[in-house]
Amino acid sequence: xxxxxxxxxxxxxxxxxxxxxxxxxxxxxxxxxxxxxxxxxxxxxxxxxxxxxxxxxxxxxxxxxxxxxxxxxxxxxxxxxxxxxxxxxxxxxxxxxxxxxxxxxxxxxxxxxxxxxxxxxxxxxxxxxxxxxxxxxxxxxxxxxxxxxxxxxxxxxxxxxxxxxxxxxxxxxxxxxxxxxxxxxxxxxxxxxxxxxxxxxxxxxxxxxxxxxxxxxxxxxxxxxxxxxxxxxxxxxxxxxxxxxxxxxxxxxxxxxxxxxxxxxxxxxxxxxxxxxxxxxxxxxxxxxxxxxxxxxxxxxxxxxxxxxxxxxxxxxxxxx
Numbered sequence: 647x648x649x650x651x652x653x654x655x656x657x658x659x660x661x662x663x664x665x666x667x668x669x670x671x672x673x674x675x676x677x678x679x680x681x682x683x684x685x686x687x688x689x690x691x692x693x694x695x696x697x698x699x700x701x702x703x704x705x706x707x708x709x710x711x712x713x714x715x716x717x718x719x720x721x722x723x724x725x726x727x728x729x730x731x732x733x734x735x736x737x738x739x740x741x742x743x744x745x746x747x748x749x750x751x752x753x754x755x756x757x758x759x760x761x762x763x764x765x766x767x768x769x770x771x772x773x774x775x776x777x778x779x780x781x782x783x784x785x786x787x788x789x790x791x792x793x794x795x796x797x798x799x800x801x802x803x804x805x806x807x808x809x810x811x812x813x814x815x816x817x818x819x820x821x822x823x824x825x826x827x828x829x830x831x832x833x834x835x836x837x838x839x840x841x842x843x844x845x846x847x848x849x850x851x852x853x854x855x856x857x858x859x860x861x862x863x864x865x866x867x868x869x870x871x872x873x874x875x876x877x878x879x880x881x882x883x884x885x886x887x888x889x890x891x892x893x894x895x896x897x898x899x900x901x902x903x904x905x906x907x908x909x910x911x912x913x914x915x916x917x918x919x920x921x922x923x924x925x926x927x928x929x930x931x932x933x934x935x936x937x938x939x940x941x942x943x944x945x946x947x948x949x950x951x952x953x954x955x956x957x958x959x960x961x962x963x964x965x966x967x
Contacts (some may be wrong), residue, residue, distance in 0.1 A: 672799050721773075722777070750767060752767050791881075794837070796821065
């Protein structure tokens with residue numbers, strides 16, 4: 647197989663001053679991309695700011711013969727995201743790849759996390775991703791090309807102390823699947839990576855667990871995630887609307903699916919639902935709809951109405967008068 651190259655492409659990587667983002671930026675640059683290295687330089691909890699992390703990575707890329715510029719805008723606000731996209735266009739006149747990686751980590755039980763901490767987490771994970779998508783989208787649509795890689799998390803599976811963080815990542819999942827459908831006719835592919843890596847953020851979460859710290863550090867280096875991101879960011883990306891799980895030397899797929907379920911011959915009652923709950927939950931047979939239209943067609947087919955072909959649904963809200 648020929649090497650996957652990014653010559654002539656311009657990539658923006660948020661949260662690229664350390665950890666995973668640094669690995670993404672340096673790999674894309676090594677493969678020929680011109681990279682805008684964005685990082686606000688905050689602590690893992692989103693406090694503080696420093697231009698140094700982004701500058702250091704950009705300098706490393708240039709020292710290795712690549713092309714990169716540092717950027718310190720805050721993507722958690724609309725103006726910051728717009729300024730970051732403008733910087734890419736100002737330097738190189740185009741934007742081909744967007745990797746939404748910026749994030750913060752505040753992990754507390756729901757009853758203990760403050761309003762301000764909730765806002766910080768959601769502003770970065772949901773707001774930062776959404777602001778960057780909205781800023782980059784018109785330029786990618788105009789050029790008829792775009793590759794977007796968002797960041798989700800194993801937090802989607804749930805665990806103690808992850809409620810707000812998981813809510814943010816759930817929103818990113820929804821953005822990924824919806825925009826994959828919206829972007830298809832525009833030449834834009836939108837996917838997400840679910841990374842497992844020994845980074846500053848993950849190591850802080852397990853700081854009191856020495857065996858877990860050692861395992862994350864040895865088995866899950868951040869560099870193992872970067873090739874997965876590169877494939878999704880490449881012009882030959884083989885999918886859209888999907889989540890790839892990058893956990894050390896293991897790469898897999900995470901997906902939403904619908905079971906075959908139960909079709910009631912009579913009106914369902916609470917008792918009939920409870921009595922057939924095992925069949926409802928059974929994963930022996932399932933589908934992976936690629937859109938709301940596909941999901942509706944599946945339900946109609948199970949009800950014996952129409953075929954399994956995709957429906958053309960227009961779900962957009964009419965413009966305000």
